[in-house]
Amino acid sequence: MTVAERRVSAARSWASQVSRRLGWGVSDQAMCSLTNFLLSLYIARTLGAAQFGAFSLAYVTYGFALNASRGLSIEPLLVRFSATNPSAWRRATAGSTGTALLVGLVTGTCALAVAGLVGGTTGQAFLALGLTMPALLLQDSWRYAFFALGRGHHAFANDVLWAAVQVPLLLYLKMSGHANVFTFILAWGAGAVAGAVVGALQAHVVPSLSAARDWLVQHRDLGPRFLVENTGGNAADSLRSYGVSYLLGLAAVGYIQAASVLMGPFKVIFYGMGMVTIPEAARLLRHSPRRLPLFCMAASAALGLMALVWGVVLLVAMPMGLGHLMLGSIWRPAYPLVLPTALAMVGTCVSTGAGIGMHALGAARRSLRATLASSLLLLTCALTGAEIGGTVGTMRLVAAASWLGTVLFWWQFRKALAEHGAARSRLWPGQAGRHRRSSPASSRDYPRTPGMAAEAQGAETAVER
Secondary structure (H helix, E strand, O other): OOHHHHHHHHHHHHHHHHHHHHHHHHHHHHHHHHHHHHHHHHHHHHHHHHHHHHHHHHHHHHHHHHHHHHHHHHHHHHHHOOOOOHHHHHHHHHHHHHHHHHHHHHHHHHHHHHHHHHOHHHHHHHHHHHHHHHHHHHHHHHHHHHHHOOOHHHHHHHHHHHHHHHHHHHHHHHHOOOOOHHHHHHHHHHHHHHHHHHHHHHHOOOOOHHHHHHHHHHOOOOHHHHHHHHHHHHHHHHHHHHHHHHHHOHHHHHHHHHHHHHOHHHHHHHHHHHHHHHHHHHHHHHHOHHHHHHHHHHHHHHHHHHHHHHHHHHHHHHHHOHHHHHHHHHHHHHHHHHHHHHHHHHHHHHHHHHHHHHHHHOOHHHHHHHHHHHHHHHHHHHHHHHHHHHHHHHHHHHHHHHHHHHHHHHHHHHHHHHHHHHHHHHHOOOOOOOOOOOOOOOOOOOOOOHHHHHHHOOOOOOOOO
16 A cells, blocks of 8 residues: 555544544534423423523523533543543543532532522522532533543433433423422433433543542643633623613513524534534644644634525525424514524634634633633624614624634634744754654643643643643
8 A cells, every 4th residue: 555545544534533523522412402402492381481580590500600610620621631541531530520520519509509598489490400510510521521532422322311311300290290490400400410420430430529629720721711711701692681681672682592593403513513623623733733723724614614504594494484483473573683693603613613723722821812802892792783773783793793703713823823833842842843743641742731831841741641
């Protein structure tokens, strides 16, 4: 076999492996999104508006805690322990999942405190959330840990187990006359408890609270920045909704949310790829660093094209009956928002590749800057658009801000690549121009961040490998 044939064969093998992992990522995200969607629909239809509102408040709180957990525990694992050997992965996963469990205990305690303060239906929802929060965050950490190791089928099986426990419990509660927001959230959390326990058996790893402190210290250059990045974007979205509600009323928020819900089928693919692309980028950085920018551009192009195609489908099919089928009577006021919402989504997809690259490089400082700046820009444009142009003006300026944000992300990614190249040059003089193959366990071959490369020369990384 010639050299060219070997390269083609290796490229085909890599593409096949990536496609398989991507398939599991999309399948797992589809399972997770579908069960959460059906849960929300079931609660709304069964319990009515007031209790569904209480559930929604609890769910938003869960989302905030989830982003915090992922920033501190999951994303450092994806960046630094994707495609490592199993023994190193198990040691790292014990600390990562222990950190997720610790975040769950802290946020769960806060939820219990809120339950005691507010009381009533909302208090019941927060009481159930506080009791189940540790399991909810731990189960989520197992999902991403399995994808870091390239075992997406374990994550999918874990989410199937969650659904298999949750659905019968919800049906039983309704048929037995015990349906309320407290018991429904407990049933939802019971599925997470099962997934959290089985995840430890699947991984042959026990989450370690004692290792959580070491994990936070060892990854202090990434974790806090990813924490602020994740929760900052979440807070900006919440403020945007509150601001539009104040300026235009709740109905306007409902129309904007309806247009966003229409992008749901595409978002399954978007978030599913997100579970896979960061580990894949980290693997590529180790084996072929020069290909990382091409991989990031390809991810952005693929996602952007799919988002654009789905937006066109909505524009054509909604007047033909799809709008009424999906949204009922509110589809007509939501329809003018579909085009700017789709364009905003395409802009987000175009910037995603740069975010993937910065996370793979461990450039948390730069990804944080890009995220906070783009979030502030989106918030400002959304409120300005609401003031001068109503709901349509809001989404038009949001779309414009989304595309301006892509410039920020790719500019920061370019800077991160330059810093990474300089770090490699300092660490391995004379070898910056060619790839250096090494074991993932080699601390000198894997500096903690590009900006800290000089400190890593001749010394072990803070992470035990």
